[in-house]
Amino acid sequence: MTTAPRTTLQVPRIQRGYYRNGPAHRSGADVSFSDLVKVFGFNSIHVGRWVTAEELQLAANLFFDAFADLQQLLQVPPEVISLNGSLALTFGIGGQPGVCAHYQPQGRILALAKNAGGGSLAHEWFHAFDHYIAAKMFGHNVTRNQFSSATWLQSRPIIPHYLNELLSSAYQILFLSADGENESVFFAHCRQLDASHNRLYLAMPEEMAARAFEKVLQRQALKNNFLVSGSQKSAAAALGIYPADSLCDALGNIWLEYFYLLGQGLRHKAQHKSE
Structure with missing residues (x-):
């Protein structure tokens, strides 16, 4: 008697589930991508033609929970997540090989x-924030597609504001040594990693900042693996592409205070408008 070879059907990644321990933002109900636009104010959302109805529903729920968790982690109003309605989303459209x-x-x-x-x-959202905030931090000293992190390294003058000062202090400890005279240990390590592959990527300031932000979030008590994963236990993490825990703690203190104060300011402004 012969046994037929067993074939294994690979379940698409999005159908395998993602760990999270956050609150039930949807109360168990399904949401749509239209709900993300209504709640967070995204500019637009486009979905690829090869996304099935089942995948579309799974993705809508995952995105909603992830953005709601991000909102809770940062303690900001929902419009901050869409960067005041300026951010657009696409899911399952185009892309490049190896780029998730x-x-x-x-x-x-x-x-x-x-x-x-x-x-x-979380990584890509911080890129969006980094880009959005550049003009508010540096005014006319930035071009259309510049990031605040990269602009900060060019020693451009910042617009005086307590939030800009906070963000500047985060960039200082991320990129510079304690005395401010040399590059940080993390910056030097990223340069070495890039040099070993004859490229410039890991040491790009916007990439360093985004990786630091995602690890800061993953170290919080609220966990969502669709929002962020792999910054602590992964092959990439073992190479040291993420900042050390001590640096992440220092950055987390600044960034979480930054977004908390931003949220407080926006809520106060909204309340003042309604009175």
């Missing part, structure tokens, strides 16, 4: 691949 997610400054588009983008959302 990316942020496109032209058009302010955050794009996730259908089966490989989970865990990259």
Whole structure:
């Protein structure tokens, strides 16, 4: 008697589930991508033609929970998540081989691949924030597609504001040594990693900042693996592409205070308007 070879059907990544321990933002109900526009104010959301109805529903729920968790982690109003309605989303459209997610400054588009983008959302969202905040931090001293992190390294003058000062202090400890005279240990390590592959990527300031932000979030008590994963236990983490825990703690203190104060300011402004 012969046994037929057993075939294994590979379940698409999005259908395998993502760990999270956050509150039930949807109370167990399904949501749609239209709900993300209504709640967070995204500029637009486009979905690829090869996304099935089942995948579309799974993705809508995952995105909603992830953005709601991000909102809770940062303690901001929902419009901050869409960067005041300027951010657009795409899911399962185009993409490049080996690239699971990316942020496109032209058009302010955050794009996730259908089966490989989970865990990259926080990283790409910070790219979007980094781009959005550049003009508010540096005014006319930035070009259309510049990031605040990269602009800060060019020693451009910042617009005087307590939030800009906070963000500047985060960039200082991320990129510079304690005395401010040399590059940080993390910056030097990223340069070495890039040199070993004859490229410039890991040491790009916007990439360093996004990786630091995602690890800061993953170290919080609220966990969502669709929002962020792999910054602590992964092959990439073992190479040291993420900042050390001590640096992340220092950055977390600044960034979480930054967003908390931003949220407080926006809520106060909204309340004042309604009175």
